[in-house]
Amino acid sequence: MSTAAIHAGWRADDMHGALTPPVYSSSAYAHEDHASLKDLFARRSAGFAYSRSGNPTTAVLEERAAALEGGAGAIAVASGQAATTIALCALLEPGSHVVASQLLYGGTTEFLDDTLADLAVTSTTVDPWDLEAWERAITPATRAVVVESVANPGAQLVDLAAISSIAHAHDVPVVVDATLASPALYRPGEHGADVVVHSATKYLCGHGTTIAGLIVDTGRFDPRRCPERWRRLTSPNRRFGVTFADEYDRGCSGLLAYARAKYVTDFGATLPAASAQQILVGIETLDLRMRKISADAAALAARLHGSVGTARVEHPTIPGRPDAHLADRDFPHGTGGVFALDLDGGEDAAAAFCDALELFTLAVNIGDARSLVCHPATTTHCHLEESQRRACGVGPGTVRLSIGLENVEDLWADLERGLAAARAVSGAAEPEQAVARRG
Numbered sequence: 001m002s003t004a005a006i007h008a009g010w011r012a013d014d015m016h017g018a019l020t021p022p023v024y025s026s027s028a029y030a031h032e033d034h035a036s037l038k039d040l041f042a043r044r045s046a047g048f049a050y051s052r053s054g055n056p057t058t059a060v061l062e063e064r065a066a067a068l069e070g071g072a073g074a075i076a077v078a079s080g081q082a083a084t085t086i087a088l089c090a091l092l093e094p095g096s097h098v099v100a101s102q103l104l105y106g107g108t109t110e111f112l113d114d115t116l117a118d119l120a121v122t123s124t125t126v127d128p129w130d131l132e133a134w135e136r137a138i139t140p141a142t143r144a145v146v147v148e149s150v151a152n153p154g155a156q157l158v159d160l161a162a163i164s165s166i167a168h169a170h171d172v173p174v175v176v177d178a179t180l181a182s183p184a185l186y187r188p189g190e191h192g193a194d195v196v197v198h199s200a201t202k203y204l205c206g207h208g209t210t211i212a213g214l215i216v217d218t219g220r221f222d223p224r225r226c227p228e229r230w231r232r233l234t235s236p237n238r239r240f241g242v243t244f245a246d247e248y249d250r251g252c253s254g255l256l257a258y259a260r261a262k263y264v265t266d267f268g269a270t271l272p273a274a275s276a277q278q279i280l281v282g283i284e285t286l287d288l289r290m291r292k293i294s295a296d297a298a299a300l301a302a303r304l305h306g307s308v309g310t311a312r313v314e315h316p317t318i319p320g321r322p323d324a325h326l327a328d329r330d331f332p333h334g335t336g337g338v339f340a341l342d343l344d345g346g347e348d349a350a351a352a353f354c355d356a357l358e359l360f361t362l363a364v365n366i367g368d369a370r371s372l373v374c375h376p377a378t379t380t381h382c383h384l385e386e387s388q389r390r391a392c393g394v395g396p397g398t399v400r401l402s403i404g405l406e407n408v409e410d411l412w413a414d415l416e417r418g419l420a421a422a423r424a425v426s427g428a429a430e431p432e433q434a435v436a437r438r439g
């Protein structure tokens with residue numbers, strides 16, 4: 001993983017021997033003759049014509065992402081949200097049905113509930129830990145199962161191998177949002193996923209500089225197994241004059257070819273070349289960052305657990321979490337830096353906690369080098385129904401932490417400052433008073 005993170009997709013063999021993949025800042029590409037451009041548009045040859053659907057810098061990122069995930073190919077797009085949107089559009093059509101975990105990033109839930117509903121796609125959400133619920137929810141119209149490998153914000157893990165075998169028994173592909181784990185900690189393709197999406201904005205970038213998304217085909221999905229079900233891939237496409245499933249005979253992903261030709265091009269969700277380079281640079285240190293961040297997050301979660309004024313810490317290593325065995329089985333290097341805590345005293349206590357922090361920055365991002373905090377109920381999850389928020393484990397007193405690369409003792413000192421402010425609002429006893437009372 002760490003070698004692929006440095007080398008996959010790029011050798012210093014351009015005109016000047018550039019070690020870092022250069023930013024090809026060009027909207028279009030010159031062609032020698034009429035026949036060359038004609039072949040490209042007729043999909044008889046590969047290459048670049050116009051950067052909306054492909055760019056040499058972005059292509060390096062795509063090759064590197066595929067290598068990191070052990071996949072058959074990847075497409076880089078303008079954001080994590082674009083990755084989810086395009087991956088699902090490529091699998092769904094009007095009348096399709098999606099089964100999704102109820103523990104999803106708020107933007108994904110909104111996309112399913114609102115935009116996809118407008119397009120006559122229905123969805124059912126299930127408790128990801130209830131395997132029978134996955135089985136019950138799949139219908140003959142189900143065309144995708146959607147889950148996060150580590151859920152945002154409560155860091156809940158899923159038994160992806162079990163969910164995938166249920167979905168595959170019905171010939172339904174599994175789409176995994178792997179943003180919070182990143183391929184440094186968990187490669188969904190090794191656990192049964194068919195398609196992996198990333199908000200590369202987060203850990204892959206690592207420094208909060210760039211919005212980007214990735215779609216990876218893990219190489220498991222083959223629409224030719226159920227040609228009737230996936231007619232848009234297995235029959236000749238009138239617009240493009242090809243059958244996208246033929247790509248599999250060439251060792252490429254038909255699904256990604258279709259997604260790029262149609263949705264990346266039509267939606268115009270193009271990743272700028274400069275953004276692709278920023279993500280490539282970020283990926284070089286991914287492995288190192290994820291190990292430190294995961295270890296520090298687990299240490300801080302353990303200290304927060306049981307702190308006076310903290311009702312609940314949502315981290316897989318906290319005693320009593322039903323997914324502890326999955327952390328042991330599938331996440332040998334940790335589960336990343338995002339977790340949640342629920343403060344006694346509701347929104348007022350959460351507000352006091354956030355406002356008292358000096359090192360953690362109040363911001364709606366995760367995966368930055370800087371530690372960040374946010375209040376999901378009034379920000380990332382504010383457009384959801386109250387019942388949906390509850391199902392995501394987001395209450396009025398929930399705050400999300402994204403642990404960065406600072407010194408862990410400095411972070412703990414800051415969190416203690418936040419807890420004291422929250423206690424002042426909720427009326428919980430200070431630690432010394434609590435000990436005296438217990439004594």
Ligand SMILES: Cc1ncc(COP(=O)(O)O)c(C=O)c1O
Binds near residue numbers: 079080179
């Ligand atoms: C798990 C997850 N998936 C997808 C997204 C969307 O990514 P982006 O903001 O890059 O569009 C986010 C954003 O917070 C996220 O946390």
